[in-house]
Amino acid sequence: MKKHVVISPTSCMGLVGIHEQAYKKALTFDPDAIAVDAGSLDPGPYYLGAGLPHVPRYKMKEDCRIMMEGLLTNKTTMIMGSAGGSGGHKHIKWHLDIMNEVAKEMGKTFKVAVVDTTLDKEYLKQRVRKERIEGCQHDSVLTEEAIDNATEIVAQVGTEALIKALDMNPDIVLAGRACDNACFAADAVRKGFNKGLALHLGKIVECGSACGIQLPNSKIMRTPMVATLYDDYFTVEPATSDWICTVRSVTGHELYERTDPHVQAEPGGILDMSKVEITQYNERSVKVSGSLWRDDPQSYKVKLEGAEKVGHRCLFITGARDPNFIRNIDWVINFTKQRIIDEFSPKGLVEGKDYYVIFRVYGRDAVMGDLETKKPQSPHELGVVMEVIGKTQELAHEISYFGKYGMVWCNYPGRTTVSGNVGYTFSPSILDAGEAYRLNVHHLLPIDKDQSLFNVKIVEVGK
Known part of the structure; x- marks a missing residue:
C-alpha cells in the first residue's frame, strides 16, 4: 500500500518555536514532505499593510536553521506558506534573507522555488471594470478605489500554485500568501493521492501540536505532528512518545476556524467533510477517512487580501x-x-x-x-x-x-x-x-486554473 508522510514541525514559523530534539525524532519517520505555515491574517491588517513580519527575526531564524539542517539528513522537500507572515513582496524578501543567512552559516546551498502571490493593481482594475469581484463573506464588491488604496494585494493560493513550484524540483518551496492546508496537501496531490484526504490532513495538522495532548509528565511543551496518508484514509500521531492524539483532540482542532462543520471552501472547490469518520487508531494516533473533494464546475477562485493606511x-x-x-x-x-x-x-x-x-x-x-x-x-x-x-x-x-x-x-x-x-x-x-x-480588500477573484498569475522563480540561498 502506497503512503505519503508529512511532518508539521510547529504551528507557525517564528511564533512558538520548534523543539529541536522532537523535530529530529520526527525526521526518523522518513517524511516525503515537511510543511509549515509561516503566517496568518489573525494578527490583523497592519503587518500586510506595513510590509512587516509579525514574529521576531531571531525566532524565525532559529526555526529556519532547525528545518534546513533537517534537509541535510533527509531527502525530502520543505514547503513554507505565507512567507514572512503576510506573503507580500517585503515579507518574502525578509524570509528569504534569513534563509540565505542560515545557509551561509551552514556552508550549504539550497534551491528555493519562490511563489509570488502579489497581484498587479492595474490588472485587478481591468478586471473590476469588466466584472463584479464579490466580497468574501461580505456584500461589498471590489472597487478601483480600494485597489489603489491598498498598499499591496496578495492572493491566497491553493495546491495548484504550490505544485507548479514543486515541479521545479526545489529543496524548498517558499510561497507568498497560501492556504495553510494547501502547504501540507500539495506534494501528496501532485503524486496522485486523494485531494480531499490530503487537504483534510492539512487542516488537522496545520497548527502542529494543537491537535494533540501533552501527557502529564512530559517535558516537551510542543511536538511536531506526523501525518501518514494512504489511499482511503490518513493517520495523525505526535512525533514524541510523551504526547498522544485522541478523537477528541483531533476533532477539536478540525473545527478550529470553521464556520461550517461539514464543508470548507478552498481555491477551486469544496472540501466536504460531511461523511468523515474519526476513530482511535492506536493509543497514540487517530485515523481519519471519508473526506471528499468537490470541484467547482463554474470557476476557480482565490481570496484576495489588501490593507490600506x-x-x-x-x-x-x-x-x-x-x-x-x-x-x-x-x-x-x-x-x-x-x-x-x-x-x-x-x-x-x-x-x-x-x-x-x-x-x-x-x-x-x-x-x-x-x-x-x-x-x-x-x-x-x-x-x-x-x-x-x-x-x-x-x-x-x-x-x-x-x-x-x-x-x-x-x-x-x-x-x-x-x-x-x-x-x-x-x-x-x-x-x-x-x-x-x-x-479593505477581502474578496474572491476567479482565475485560470493554470495559475499563470503567479510567477515562480528559482533562487539559490547560501551562495
Whole structure:
C-alpha cells in the first residue's frame, strides 16, 4: 500500500518555536514532505499593510536553521506558506534573507522555488471594470478605489500554485500568501493521492501540536505532528512518545476556524467533510477517512487580501474604580467625545473623516461590543481604552491628550472628588502606536486554473 508522510514541525514559523530534539525524532519517520505555515491574517491588517513580519527575526531564524539542517539528513522537500507572515513582496524578501543567512552559516546551498502571490493593481482594475469581484463573506464588491488604496494585494493560493513550484524540483518551496492546508496537501496531490484526504490532513495538522495532548509528565511543551496518508484514509500521531492524539483532540482542532462543520471552501472547490469518520487508531494516533473533494464546475477562485493606511494611532489606557464613575461610564464617554468635537471642529477637523475616536470598556463589553449578551450590573472596576486615529501622529496625540483630560476632570453625576477620576496605567499616559491600517480588500477573484498569475522563480540561498 502506497503512503505519503508529512511532518508539521510547529504551528507557525517564528511564533512558538520548534523543539529541536522532537523535530529530529520526527525526521526518523522518513517524511516525503515537511510543511509549515509561516503566517496568518489573525494578527490583523497592519503587518500586510506595513510590509512587516509579525514574529521576531531571531525566532524565525532559529526555526529556519532547525528545518534546513533537517534537509541535510533527509531527502525530502520543505514547503513554507505565507512567507514572512503576510506573503507580500517585503515579507518574502525578509524570509528569504534569513534563509540565505542560515545557509551561509551552514556552508550549504539550497534551491528555493519562490511563489509570488502579489497581484498587479492595474490588472485587478481591468478586471473590476469588466466584472463584479464579490466580497468574501461580505456584500461589498471590489472597487478601483480600494485597489489603489491598498498598499499591496496578495492572493491566497491553493495546491495548484504550490505544485507548479514543486515541479521545479526545489529543496524548498517558499510561497507568498497560501492556504495553510494547501502547504501540507500539495506534494501528496501532485503524486496522485486523494485531494480531499490530503487537504483534510492539512487542516488537522496545520497548527502542529494543537491537535494533540501533552501527557502529564512530559517535558516537551510542543511536538511536531506526523501525518501518514494512504489511499482511503490518513493517520495523525505526535512525533514524541510523551504526547498522544485522541478523537477528541483531533476533532477539536478540525473545527478550529470553521464556520461550517461539514464543508470548507478552498481555491477551486469544496472540501466536504460531511461523511468523515474519526476513530482511535492506536493509543497514540487517530485515523481519519471519508473526506471528499468537490470541484467547482463554474470557476476557480482565490481570496484576495489588501490593507490600506487610515492614519496614525494613539492609545490612552486607564482604569476606574469609583462606583459612580462606573455607573455613568457612557455619560463620561459621550462627554469626552463631545468635548473633542467642540475643540477640533472650529479647526476644520471632522470626526469620522479627519480622525476617529473609539472607546473600549473592559469588564463590560470591550471584546464583543454590541454583540455582548451579558452586561455586568456593577463591576467593581473597569478598564477603559481610548483609541484615536488621526491623519498624522501629531494630530492623534493632540486629540488623545485633550480627550484624556476630558475623562480625568469631567464632573460626572454623583462625583464626590475634585480630580483624578481614573488611574493612569503608564507614564507617559498617551502612547503613540504608529501607523494604522484596515483590511479593505477581502474578496474572491476567479482565475485560470493554470495559475499563470503567479510567477515562480528559482533562487539559490547560501551562495
